[in-house]
Amino acid sequence: MVRYITPILATVVGVIMLINAINLPKSNLGNPNGPMYFPLLIAIILIISGIVYFFQEFKARGNDFADFRALRIGKSPLYLLVSLILMLTYTVLFERIGFLYSTILFLAGLLFLLNGRKKWMSNIIIAVAFSFVTWYAFGTLLQVSLP
Amino acid sequence: MGIDVQALLDGFLTTIQPMNLFWIALGGFLGTVVGMLPGLGPATAIALLIPITFGMEPTSALILMAAIYYGAMYGGSRSSILLNTPGDGSAIAATFDGYPMAQKGQAGQALAISAIASLIGGVIAVVGFIILAKPLASFALRFGPAEYFLLMVFTLSAIVALAKGQMVKGFISMCIGLMISTVGIDLQTGVYRFTMGNVHLSEGIDFLVVIIGIYAVGEVLYNFLSINKPVGEKKSVGKIWITKEQWKRSKWPIIRNGPIGFLIGVLPGAGGAIASMLSYSMEKQVSKHPEEFGEGAIEGLAAPESSNNAAAVGAFIPMLAMGIPGSGTTAVILGAIVMLGLKPGPLLFENNPDMVWTFINSMFIGNLFLVILNIALVGILVKILDTPPRVLYPVIMMLAFIGTYTLGYSTVDFLILIIFGFVGLFMKMLRFPVAPLILAVIVGSDMEQNFRMSLISYPNAIGILTASPITIALVLMTIISLGLPFFSSWLKKRKEQKNNSEAM
Numbered sequence: 001m002v003r004y005i006t007p008i009l010a011t012v013v014g015v016i017m018l019i020n021a022i023n024l025p026k027s028n029l030g031n032p033n034g035p036m037y038f039p040l041l042i043a044i045i046l047i048i049s050g051i052v053y054f055f056q057e058f059k060a061r062g063n064d065f066a067d068f069r070a071l072r073i074g075k076s077p078l079y080l081l082v083s084l085i086l087m088l089t090y091t092v093l094f095e096r097i098g099f100l101y102s103t104i105l106f107l108a109g110l111l112f113l114l115n116g117r118k119k120w121m122s123n124i125i126i127a128v129a130f131s132f133v134t135w136y137a138f139g140t141l142l143q144v145s146l147p
Numbered sequence: 148m149g150i151d152v153q154a155l156l157d158g159f160l161t162t163i164q165p166m167n168l169f170w171i172a173l174g175g176f177l178g179t180v181v182g183m184l185p186g187l188g189p190a191t192a193i194a195l196l197i198p199i200t201f202g203m204e205p206t207s208a209l210i211l212m213a214a215i216y217y218g219a220m221y222g223g224s225r226s227s228i229l230l231n232t233p234g235d236g237s238a239i240a241a242t243f244d245g246y247p248m249a250q251k252g253q254a255g256q257a258l259a260i261s262a263i264a265s266l267i268g269g270v271i272a273v274v275g276f277i278i279l280a281k282p283l284a285s286f287a288l289r290f291g292p293a294e295y296f297l298l299m300v301f302t303l304s305a306i307v308a309l310a311k312g313q314m315v316k317g318f319i320s321m322c323i324g325l326m327i328s329t330v331g332i333d334l335q336t337g338v339y340r341f342t343m344g345n346v347h348l349s350e351g352i353d354f355l356v357v358i359i360g361i362y363a364v365g366e367v368l369y370n371f372l373s374i375n376k377p378v379g380e381k382k383s384v385g386k387i388w389i390t391k392e393q394w395k396r397s398k399w400p401i402i403r404n405g406p407i408g409f410l411i412g413v414l415p416g417a418g419g420a421i422a423s424m425l426s427y428s429m430e431k432q433v434s435k436h437p438e439e440f441g442e443g444a445i446e447g448l449a450a451p452e453s454s455n456n457a458a459a460v461g462a463f464i465p466m467l468a469m470g471i472p473g474s475g476t477t478a479v480i481l482g483a484i485v486m487l488g489l490k491p492g493p494l495l496f497e498n499n500p501d502m503v504w505t506f507i508n509s510m511f512i513g514n515l516f517l518v519i520l521n522i523a524l525v526g527i528l529v530k531i532l533d534t535p536p537r538v539l540y541p542v543i544m545m546l547a548f549i550g551t552y553t554l555g556y557s558t559v560d561f562l563i564l565i566i567f568g569f570v571g572l573f574m575k576m577l578r579f580p581v582a583p584l585i586l587a588v589i590v591g592s593d594m595e596q597n598f599r600m601s602l603i604s605y606p607n608a609i610g611i612l613t614a615s616p617i618t619i620a621l622v623l624m625t626i627i628s629l630g631l632p633f634f635s636s637w638l639k640k641r642k643e644q645k646n647n648s649e650a651m
Contacts, residue, residue: 084569
């Protein structure tokens with residue numbers, strides 16, 4: 001079943017785009033339908049591709065479908081899930097507590113996740129050192145204002 | 148027409164200014180470092196290092212990005228040879244004979260020949276660039292909206308067709324890219340499209356965020372899946388040198404494959420990966436020792452290394468002369484230099500000759516610098532391979548976020564980055580080609596504008612297709628590029644059937 005998800009998703013996205021394109025507001029300038037043409041064309045190509053892809057997958061249904069196996073092996077799902085949580089937390093914290101603290105937390109989080117708890121000392125040193133170096137490089141050398 | 152010697156000399160003088168030399172050295176070094184990290188190639192290297200170019204002169208920025216590009220190509224070959232882990236598609240061919248050479252204790256020779264082949268390939272291509280770029284730019288002056296629209300259609304179809312056996316996936320990937328390019332206020336009419344009521348999206352989705360998301364975050368997440376796998380065993384490098392005998396064997400393969408790689412690089416869609424694969428198989432066919440290929444044949448390393456570096460230089464021609472990137476990596480560079488206020492296209496050669504010639508000269512010097520860097524400092528560079536990926540990937544992830552923030556100073560972009568990071572991850576897992584998406588995101592908006600401008604001159608699609616001899620040629624080229632994979636698989640099937648019936 002898993003192998004049909006992507007083709008169905010592609011087709012559904014195509015249909016949604018088609019409906020949205022048809023319902024785009026008419027333009028008061030130039031050709032009233034001008035903004036619609038290109039999205040309509042993309043939607044049609046996407047729907048056709050999605051359907052063809054579905055049939056290709058249907059034809060190959062007897063073959064081994066290994067593409068998603070990686071998601072179930074070992075710690076992979078954990079790595080991805082925790083990374084996602086860390087990224088979202090970083091997004092929320094970035095402007096609230098400032099670049100330096102949020103980056104140290106984000107980097108330390110990722111390092112503890114991947115590098116393990118046993119290497120806590122080096123994880124903390126790397127997180128702090130890299131955050132400071134980038135903070136200095138961007139803030140002072142490249143003159144990019146960071147929160 | 149032809150070569151403007153004075154401009155070439157002026158460009159050389161600008162290139163050797165200390166600051167420009169510094170950018171070449173920095174780009175070459177950083178590119179090599181990122182390119183060496185397993186799984187990360189030139190496109191990721193550039194996407195990640197884009198923030199460095201902020202506030203720079205466009206010329207210096209272009210020099211820096213080109214240096215990162217070929218630096219990463221050199222770096223990719225280092226990890227191919229030493230770890231059997233190519234940085235990206237164009238470094239795959241270097242694993243075929245480069246890694247066996249390293250296994251046999253010839254790592255030093257393999258690294259030396261790869262560097263020399265890359266240098267010669269690069270230099271051959273720069274000469275080709277000097278000869279071909281300006282005539283192509285003059286030709287492009289004859290292009291109107293219809294021609295540009297169809298050229299973009301051809302470029303996209305070529306890149307989709309090259310996703311071997313996965314054309315449908317290529318089309319889907321392309322459609323996603325084109326969809327992203329339609330988000331925001333319509334440039335011609337001011338109508339809001341697909342913004343979902345979000346003010347931030349009214350200016351559209353920044354393609355650089357998409358690129359950093361897919362290439363940097365997506366690649367890192369994808370590498371998380373295999374982070375526990377042991378990497379190939381690294382042999383000691385030893386002295387970097389080649390014997391007279393080895394030079395004799397690799398000399399002609401290097402010289403032969405430079406021009407081939409260059410021409411493939413110029414073609415839209417075909418990049419270093421195709422150039423190096425083609426050179427490898429061609430060299431195997433003409434070799435006196437085809438049985439040694441795959442076992443550590445020096446020609447098998449020299450040919451693709453010369454070819455892929457030449458292709459990297461060739462790929463800059465359509466990008467600069469016509470504003471059409473031919474590959475994912477040049478698309479990233481194009482995106483970055485457009486952001487810096489440059490408008491690549493035929494007029495670039497008229498309006499900014501100094502910039503173009505400085506850039507050409509920088510490629511000469513950059514390639515030379517990289518050989519010195521790779522031969523003299525290889526001991527230090529190889530140490531980078533000892534750094535555990537478990538430490539490097541978090542740092543790369545952090546750089547991707549900072550790079551994104553510097554593009555728009557908004558954390559809303561972080562959400563877009565995360566979404567496209569996961570899009571990139573799933574595309575890699577499902578073996579969807581990424582290049583069509585990236586190319587479509589970048590040319591999408593221009594493509595639409597040219598399409599609608601052509602609709603003003605020609606009332607229907609047929610009119611656009613037959614507007615001029617150039618449009619007719621482009622339509623035919625598009626049909627051929629899309630039809631070729633079907634034709635070749637039909638030929639293959641027929642051949643198999645014939646063989647089967649003969650065997651019976």
